[in-house]
Structures are given as structure tokens and as C-alpha cells.
Amino acid sequence: MAVTDTKDERIKETSRFRQALIRPELGGIVGTVAVFTFFLLFAFDSGMFAAQGVMNWGIVSAQFMIIAVGACLLMIAGEFDLSVGSMIGFAGMMIAVFGVVLAWPMWMAIIITFVICLMIGALNGFIVIRTGLPSFIVTLAFLFILRGFTIYIPQTLESKTIIGGIRDAAEGDWLAPIFGGKIGAPIFQWLGDAGIIGVFERGNRMGEPVVDGIPMMMIWALILIVFGHVLLTRTRFGNWIYASGGDAESARNSGVPVNQVKISMFMFTAFCATVFAVCQVMEFGSAGADRGLLKEFEAIIAVVIGGALLTGGYGSVLGAALGALIFGVVQQGLFFAGVESSLFRVFLGIILLGAVVLNTYIRRVITGER
Amino acid sequence: MAVTDTKDERIKETSRFRQALIRPELGGIVGTVAVFTFFLLFAFDSGMFAAQGVMNWGIVSAQFMIIAVGACLLMIAGEFDLSVGSMIGFAGMMIAVFGVVLAWPMWMAIIITFVICLMIGALNGFIVIRTGLPSFIVTLAFLFILRGFTIYIPQTLESKTIIGGIRDAAEGDWLAPIFGGKIGAPIFQWLGDAGIIGVFERGNRMGEPVVDGIPMMMIWALILIVFGHVLLTRTRFGNWIYASGGDAESARNSGVPVNQVKISMFMFTAFCATVFAVCQVMEFGSAGADRGLLKEFEAIIAVVIGGALLTGGYGSVLGAALGALIFGVVQQGLFFAGVESSLFRVFLGIILLGAVVLNTYIRRVITGER
Amino acid sequence: DDLTYILVSHAPDSDTWWNTIKNGIALAGDQVGVSVEYRNPPTGDIADMARIIEQAAASSPDGIITTLADFDVLQGPITAAVDQGIDVIIMNTGTPEQAREVGALMYVGQPEYDAGFAAGQRAAGEGVTKFLCVNHAIQQPTVGERCRGYADGLGIELGDAMMDSGTDPAEIKNKVLAYLSANPDVDGILTLGPVSADPTIAALQENGMAGDIHFGTFDLGEEIVKGIKDGTINWGIDQQPFLQAYMPVVILANWDRYGVLPGNNINSGPGFVTKDGLAKVEEFAGEFR
């Protein structure tokens, strides 16, 4: 049997170091380092890196991470979902409608909301699969449909577009704290007492530490990232996700159940959006028709900054998480640094462009195009 | 030489009539008929089909048409532009800055604005071509960048974000009426006097016809549609547009200057957005930082309803114009029909879904997949 | 001393009305000699606004001026900021009671519902029986309160009188035209700010009902002032955003420097601006008015 040469004389050498460096997350890592360096230099004494400041950009980043994980897996599976933002608004409103307007027990409201949203996610996926339409169009339709209902329903029921009182309704519920609570209070109390982090100076919380626990939103972000990462890299389902996004037809011919994979990723995205919404309404106590506006873009941006390919088949959850971190740190950091807020968008656009150009370069190196 | 049989016995017959019917615009035609039938039945006596009512949905549709023509050609060329909405805001603001703040003659302000916007369009295209990134990402970046500047610039210069007085500044200008005027006033006066169209029965314009001319926006819509249609179907450049969107690599190998085609379509889209913006500021006399929000989606929706393929290479300008007409008629018609206005979004989503499913079916028939 | 105050609003970037606020704090900052910053959630998402208040608190300014667009959402972060030792003044939306509840020093502004209610009462006196409320920011709960107040002030059901108009001027104009031609018995219009008022003026000029139909609006702007002048608009409700921004900065600075504080909340509105005494309004519309 003919044996190909071990070395191909037509390939110029690339160093081992360069090889090791080149991975999907590289863009995200470089970006994270750059962003932190920047703010350490320009906003160090603004409180951005004190306990409260860290918690602030930490929680904003965690929010982005939650939706970015869903968007990332879905994007790797070759689709994307523009209805994430509307889904966030819709899910929050459903909780308010069930839990406050209809006064069901909160755990029931939460579970029903999850069921409804997962079904909408599945419907999204089902339509995409059955009609073969681009997910851009299908989910764009749902962007409008869900937002329309989010405005229409409370307006018809309560003639307002905001429904409050969720925190009161959730009082004593067993499920609600899993989304709205905080953990680690004793540790932070100790840190506060020991003077390591600041404490309130007056009011009815005098003496308590300014940061009194890790919000469940952060925990959820962590869980989802670990789950997504393990699913993608360590399970056979993960291989199917890559395959479905890389080339659905080939994957199908190789026996990958592409339709199920895509539909379940749409559902997972809906799940992440619902987690986001539930955490938000539990923390803030009200649902409004304006929640989640443009969050779909923010999720996609985070994922793309994190090195995933818009056309599917390539990306990493860790990268998406780093993308979300960059996004969160830049957004809050610009406030800390006192930059005129309308310029935030300009920065965002430029960072996005820079990140994708870098990521494209990295990907070309990996696939050997360059 | 082997001669293939004239008839292939393996193809079942399809009727000539069906063949003739099946064309990209069909979905748009069917939709238009359906929409008009619906409103004729349910909103006939609401004034929707009186002169004033027709002008009402006519002008809204014309607005959509102007941006839809640009989006349509760009989409057929295989790209799309999410920065259209921001471009509209930006262009309007530029006119205000040059014409009012800097007090340049209006014609100069308009021309300079066109030049700047066309250059931004070209830049969009250039980045897409050079980096090979999807236009989704590149134009998403510009969506943010342009909107940021649209807020930042007037804020810095004038400390306001809405600049008025454009109508006064345009008084007596030779170029401005081409965008902001109305034509055909004598005809409408005659129609009014003859009792063919209604006249005002009260208020300060009593006796004048309810419709006193065709706004230039409609004329622009007409010109752009005819131009786009002729360009696409009757010129060699039109063939190149189809080819570039159908398969850029193949087109390039066949000698089509794909890069130039794509860049010029980005510029044409920017041109349409600028026409939109100039007409708008001339009519309303002010430029605001919030103008054009979400217009990019509306343009894409109109084009897709009109039968174009999101992935390029297929579509028609007439279809896009019909899509815009459907969009405008539905939006305004719901008001005439007295439907709760927040449900408009829900309807829009459903129409979009229905239209693309129909269009996909038609396209499959054309390409013989079905 | 180097005092820093941060104003956090609930308005999206695109909302042009808030510009007066920005100018108000900038001017106050200059005059009083303190540094001021303006922050807002880019999309108007109030949950994002809560994060911004937390962020503002984390950067330890001397005071925060903020709106209470959604009491449920903002209560937590504002209370935390107060407890942390930061002085807070509530401006614009919210009510004096809510301001007290979150521990703010005072409230400067015009409670939305009350302003709408006052407008409704006045309109009722001027003969309005059926109205259209043009809402350009349907997703923002606070603005809609004005419509509810107006309806209640008139003593009629809101029903479908609140229109989701979007922000595109041509669409607003034509939606108003469509609504009016479909509902000829409407005899009053309420717009909620320049974004909806400007195209509505154009609409009324186009269908000849300008000056014929009762037209009230919230907030001022160049076109609104013109409209009031030529009789298209009966009155504009001026909540004097300039004061809402300017006063808190001055009050906070004096509180921090000398420990003095007015004993009461300040109602910056509702004031009805009519044809009389428009000169100054005209000059500074969109900038300080």
C-alpha cells in the first residue's frame, strides 16, 4: 500500500508554540487581557476594582453569559435566534401574569413559564427544520410576535405595560430563591467585619457589607458555562452539535440526528433566556414590556467576539463566556471611566469589528487556509 | 453526437399555466391581493380607500419601498445591511449639522451628506470584501457606530439631540424641493373642485382638496423601483448582481467583477437610506437621533415578503415593492380597522412567516426541487 | 472640595427629550463647581438601569440623582446606595411617597400619573369627550401612565385610545391620520413628547384639523412651541426638565457643602404653557425648555 510521506515538503514550518496558541478562545483571551489592562490603567481609582465595582461588572457580565451560552451552542449548531430579547420580556411577563395577576403559587408560575418558553423555542426550531427557512427570518418573526404579546397581554389585563409585586408574591416560595437569592452571605459578612470589603455606613443595613452574597444569577452563569462546555467538548451530543452546524447534510448522512440536535439547541437557548428572565424578575420584582430589548444582538455579539463562526460549526463556550465578560466589563467600565455614554455604541462597534477580524485570522490558521 | 431525448419520461407533467404563474413576485402578488381583499371587507367604510386614506397608506408604503429597493438589490447580491436604520438617523443629522448648525446652503449640505453616506456604504462593502466576514457582523458594528455618532455629534455641537429649523433653512433652495416638495397640486385642486376627491369641510383649510399633491417621497419610490427593476432585469450589471449573490466564487471565475458589484450595492443601499433621510427631514423639518430605529429589519422583511432569498442570488425588485406595499397597508390598515395597535407586531410576524413559507414553496417549484 | 454627582435616567439613547436634562446638569455643574455625569440604559431597559445605579454607587460619588421609573426594580439599588452613604435625589418620574420610601433626600419632578390627570381635567373643562393618546414609547411603562392619568382625568375609559405609534415620524403622522379618519368623533389628542407631537402637528396640518381639534402635549420642543403659537396646540404641559436636573445638583452641592436642604419636595410641573409668554420658551426650546 502506498504510504504518504510523513513530512510534506510543500508545507512551510509553523512553530509548535504558535500551534499551541492558536485556538478558538484565543481572540477572547487576548481581548480580555486587553480590556482589563485598559481599565486598570484608566479607571483603577474609580472603584471599579473594589468589591462593589467587581460585583457590578461581574453581574452584568453574568447576565450576558447566561444568554451567550445558549446563543453559542445554537450558533455552533448552525442557527441563531433573534427572538432571545423578546423571549426575555415575554417570559418575565408570563411569570407576572401567572404569579401576580392570576395569583398562582410562584413555583407553578415559574415552571409553567419554563414549559411555555421551551415550547416556543421548540416551535422556532421546528419551523426552521420543516420549512428549511433561514433561522434569521423565522426568529425575526418571533421577535415581533413575542414582543407584541408582551405588550398586548398586560395592557389588556391590567391596562399597563409593567406588572409589579412579584417579589411579594414570591415570598416564602421554595423555587423562587433558586433564581432570585444570594448565597455565601456569612463569608461576605466576615469579609466585611474584617474590613476587607466596605460596609454600609448608615441606614437600616448599617454594618452589613456592601456586597452581601453571590447572586444566583452568577451561579446560573457558572453552571450554564460548565454545562455547555462539558456538553460541547466531552460528550457525543457535543460532537453532533459541531457536526450539525458544520454541514447538516453530511451530518445527517453520517447518522447524526440533526433535526433533534437543532431543535434541542433552540430549546436550550429558550431555556437560557427564561433563566435570565426569571432571575431578573425575582431580583427586581417586576416585569415590563421593555425588558430584554436588543439582548439578542448582545448575545450574538458576545458569542462572535468569543470566536464562534456565525455560519456554524465552530466556536467554544469558554470563548463566548469571555466575550460576555469583555462586553460586560467594557459597558460598565466606560461608565466607571466616565466616558460620554453615547460613545459606548461606537466603542462596541469597533471592538466587535476588531474581535472578528482577529478571530477570522485565528480560524484561518487553524483550518490551514493561511 | 448523442442527442438527449426532447422529453424526459421521468418528469411528471406540470401545466403551462402553473409554469407561467410561478415567478418570484408571485408571493408578493398573492399577499397583496389577500391584504387588499381583507381590508376591503373589514375596513371599507373607515375611509381607508378614500383619497385621503389611499394617500395615507400610500406614503407609508412609499417609505418602505425606498429602503426596500436598496435592501433588495443588496440581498440579491448576497449581502445585507443592518446599518440602514442607523444610516437614516445619521444622514438626517448630517443634513441638520451642515445645513442648520454650520448654516451651509442646503444644496451643499444635501450633496455632502450623500457623499459621506455613500462613502460609509462603500466602507461597509470594502470591509466585507476584504475580510470575508459575514455582512451581518460588519453592518451590525456599523449599526452601533453610526447610531453612537448620531447621538454624540449633535450633543457635542449643539447640546441637543433633535435639531429643527431645517425647513426654514431649506427655504428657496433649488435642491431641497426635489426631496421635500409635492407635485401635481393643480390637478388635485381640479379633482377636488370637481368633487371627485373630498375637500376639507372644516378647519383652516376648508374648501381645499384633502389630498393636495403627490409627495416627492412617492416619486422617489417610483423612480427607485423602476431603476432597480430595469437595472436588475435588463442590464448586464443586473446579471452580475444575480451572479454575485448566487455564487460569488463561480461568478468571479466567470469574470464577473464581484467585489465591485457588492461594494456598489452597499453604496446603493446607503443611497436609498440617504434619500429616505433627506425626504424625511425636508418634510418634518427636524432631524432626531432616534430616527430610523429598526428600519433595517423593516426593509429586510419587505424584501423577504417580496420573495427574495436571504442568502442571495434570487429575488425581484417588484416583489420587494409589493412586500413594502403589504407592510404599509397592513400597518395602516390595522388602524383603519380599529385593531389594538400593539397587536400590529404580532400580525407582522405572522405575515412574515406566512409569506416566506409561500415564497419558499414557489422557489422550490422554480428550481425544480419540488 | 471635589464633588461628583451622577444622574441616571431610564431613557434610551434615542430619546431626544432627555437632552434638556443633560444640559441642565451640565450648567448646574459649571455654575456650582461640581462634576456631573449623565448615564442611561442604551435601550431603555429598566433592569439595565438598575445595574447602572449599582455601578454609580460602586464608583462612590457624592450623590446620585435618578428617576424612579419602576419602583419595584429600582428600590433595591437605590436603597443600597443610600445605605452606603450616598445622597440620592429622585427626579422626573416617581412620587414623593416612593422617594421617601427609598430614603432619598427629596423628590423633584412631576409624577406622571398626576400630570396626566391634571391634563385630563383641564381637557375635560375644555370640552374633550373622546381622545387619542399617541404613545411613541409603548415599551416604556412610565410614559403610558400619562395616558392613564389623562383618561381618568377626563373620566372615561382608556380603552384602545392609546396608540402604539412607533418612533418614525412619517408612520406616526399617518397612523394619526388613519386613526382620525377611522374615528371621526375624536375631539381631543394627547401626545407624550416631541417625538409624537411633531408628526401629529404635521398630520393635523395635513388633514385640516389643526386648530379645530383639541390638542394637548407633554413636554416642549421647537415644533411644539411653534404649534402653540399658531394655535394648533392648545397647551403643552411643561414639567420643566431643566429644573429637574438643575435643582438636584444645586441642592446636593449645598447639602454637601453647608448642610442646608429645602424642607419640601419640588414640583417642577405640571405647568401649562399656552400662547401667552412664549418668548423664552421659544428661545430655549429643546435646550433648556
Add this chain to the structure above:
Amino acid sequence: MTTPIIQMKNIEKHFGSVIALAGVSVDVIPGECHCLLGDNGAGKSTFIKTMSGVHQPTAGEILFEGRPMHFHDPRDAMAAGIATVHQHLAMIPLMSVARNFFMGNEPVKKIAGISFFDRKLADDITMSEMQKMGINLRGPDQAVGTLSGGERQTVAIARAVHFGAKVLILDEPTSALGVRQTSNVLATIDKVRKQGVAVVFITHNVRHAMAVGDRFTVLNRGQTLGTAKRGEITPEELQDLMAGGQELATLEGSLGGTV
């Protein structure tokens, strides 16, 4: 002669208004290489796709090891021991060779009751299988996109051989290959046939077919022109059958008879 492992009886397949297969019957026998020949659009690919579970036949019956069988998707066929190399390769350029190799057939190991993808095992098998086919990878995580067309084809074949416990289907594996790669593929077919696997080999090239085929079936416009055994038919007759008759004679004359 052993009994057929797969019997395809009067298979029909319609796509909308196109009748791709109009009743085709073929038997596949273990240890034999069954060649499918035919002009473009004859329905060869469609036919083997019904065999490998990608398409469901519109009419007709499939017997697998004597029992009626309905493959609902390619996974069913794979589970039954049928492996296919499709004409348009089922390889995903952005994925690593190892991930591609095991796509749809990932080995799993249980850790704490949860099934994880056994990357180590997958990598080892991939490396050794590729070695056997004469391809030295930089590593198992090299992306398929960095391989040449011939190398990709080889990966696809190696994969099918590895998983093709009972039946191996190859759809024009040699059409884009050079001489060396071609002989490599033919040798592989020869080897697995000798191991008792049933091979279905689709080609346009009569000489390639003659080199390894035991039986030859010619398809024409969705119908079979009959099956012949090795030795019963000459290459020239096969060529004629494929081309549908006489019209070639004149041509061949002017071209030196070497088509």
C-alpha cells in the same frame, strides 16, 4: 453461494415530479463486491441512499438478512452494520479528523453514570486506522479542512471500513482520485471483501469496476438493465450497456476507440 445480506426488491423513489427510481431490484452478497454502473442521473446514488437509510423508498421492499427492514434514518442502517461513503463526502472541514471519524458513532465511557465522549479512545483508533491507510496525520485533532481531497476521501473510506461490519457502500469513491489513491482504494475494497464484508461499489469507470467487481448491475434512467457475474460479461459489453447502445461506435472510431 451464501445468501444475500441485503435484498432490494422493486425499489421506487419519487422526488416531487421526478421519478428517480422506477423499480430496481438488487441483491448484495457477503464477501462479494457488487458494482453499480450507470450514466449520470441514472439513480445510482438515490438507490444506495435508500439502502443506507437516507431516503425511504416510495415503493418496494428491503430485506436485510432475510427479514423485511425499514431504516428510518442512517443511524438505523449503521446500527445494522451498513456503512456508506457518500458521493459528496460526509466530512466536516472545520472538525478534527478524529471527530469526523466517529461522527454519529462516538464511543462513550461512563463516568459517575453519565456518558462522556471517549476522546482518548477515539483519537487512538483514528490515528491507527489512518496509519493503516497510509496517511500520517499531524495529530488526531488536525482539522479535516487541512487535508487534500484525496486524503479526505481516504478518511471517509477508512471510517466506513471501520464501521462497515457487514456491508460497505462506496459511491464513486475514485472519481476525483489520482492513480495512486485509486489503486489504494481498490486494494482496500479487495481486502475488506476478503474479510467477508459485502461491498457495493459505484463507479463510472468500467475498468475500475472490472478490477474488483464480482457482480455488475447497470442502471439506466431509474431502471436496472440486469445483473451479470464476473466472467459473464466483457468490459466492452459493459461499456455498451452503460452508454445505451450503438451510437458510440461512430464516435469511438474517430477518437481511436479509447474512451
Add this chain to the structure above:
Amino acid sequence: MTTPIIQMKNIEKHFGSVIALAGVSVDVIPGECHCLLGDNGAGKSTFIKTMSGVHQPTAGEILFEGRPMHFHDPRDAMAAGIATVHQHLAMIPLMSVARNFFMGNEPVKKIAGISFFDRKLADDITMSEMQKMGINLRGPDQAVGTLSGGERQTVAIARAVHFGAKVLILDEPTSALGVRQTSNVLATIDKVRKQGVAVVFITHNVRHAMAVGDRFTVLNRGQTLGTAKRGEITPEELQDLMAGGQELATLEGSLGGTV
């Protein structure tokens, strides 16, 4: 012997870290069919792409009709009379046959000083050219997507023949074709060659090459192994050259020498 129409001298082409061509020289002569052979990845497609203006060579010189020539893009090459059928067809499925046929070469007519695409002319020419190649279309506006692979290939060749005033380049036109279509293509090559057009014909199939070739160049790993004239070389020698030598002997033995 006429003078060469194209002389390619020491052409090199690098893609990033890949050296696809390491100095290849070839002459193309009017009225002759020049066959390019070689294994996968030898650089055949890359080479003809430098000839047709798709790629610019990294180093080396191209003489066209004796003068140094730099084709900046495929349009330049077309304008000079070089037409190419690429390996991966340059056909756009969603476009009609007529539009595809004239893609990049649209005939125009002036109306009121403005150039319009002359659809009528394009339709007529397309229909008659396709008729000549033996393909009956439903109409000139039938979408290419509705044609079979072989028919598409034929459209591409018909287009190239129509526009290939001086040089016609065919990159593996026969690899996916059935016997009938193949002989059709070979006959076409023969015909245009006789009209004095220079043909460059790439194939893996030595027999196809021998059927129409006047000269044979074998590429191997980006380098040329030399050019031979018809009659100077036997099919077996060519085969050996392509496969790179002896290792095949053993294989062929076991497979009956018919590869």
C-alpha cells in the same frame, strides 16, 4: 509547428504556508490538445487558474502570443480569448441557463445611448448552442438548478467553446460524467481543436487523455515531470509517471492489471 499561444515559464504559486506550484513551465499551441495529468493536489487546478487570471502567480512569467501578459482577473483572460471550465463548475443554480451562459460576457444593445442586456440575442444563442451539444432545454429561462450534473457540465463546456476564441481550458470535465456524456465531451474537444483552438485538458484518466491529447504534461507535487508528444509515450508509461513509479506494480498484479 505554429508558435505557442501561451507560454508559462517557471510559474510558482504559494498559498500562505502551502507551496502549490514550485516552478512549472508549459507551452500551449493552437490546434493542439495539451493534457495535464497528475495526482490529487499536484497543482493542476492551481496552474490553470494562473493561466485564466483567477490567481496571480507568486513568481514566473506568462507570455501570451509572445508578449508578457498580466491577467489581473478572469475578465482580462476572457477578453484575450481564453475560456475556462473550472473543476467546480462556475454555474449558478438559481439563475437561468441563458443568464449563466452569458455570465460575465453579456451581449448589450444600446437603446437611447444606454446599454441594455440583449436578452433576446442571449436566449437565441443559448438555445442554439445547447441544441448543438445535444441538450434540449424547456426554454432559455429554465434554471440551471433543474439540470442534471451532466447537463450542467455540458452547459459549462458549451459556454467555454462559444467564448473560447483562442484557448479552451477544461479542468477534469469528465470526472463526474457517464460514458455517453464523456464521449460527447471528448468529441467536442476534438472538434474545437480542429478549428485551430488551443485546448488544455486536465484529467486523471490516462485513456481519456490518450484519446484526444497531442501533448502530455505530468505534474507532481507542484513540479512538472516533463512534457511528451503523442506517440512518444505509451499509456503505461504515462500511468507510471502519474503514480510516481514502481510501488504500483505489486498492487496491479493482485488486481489483475486493470487499474
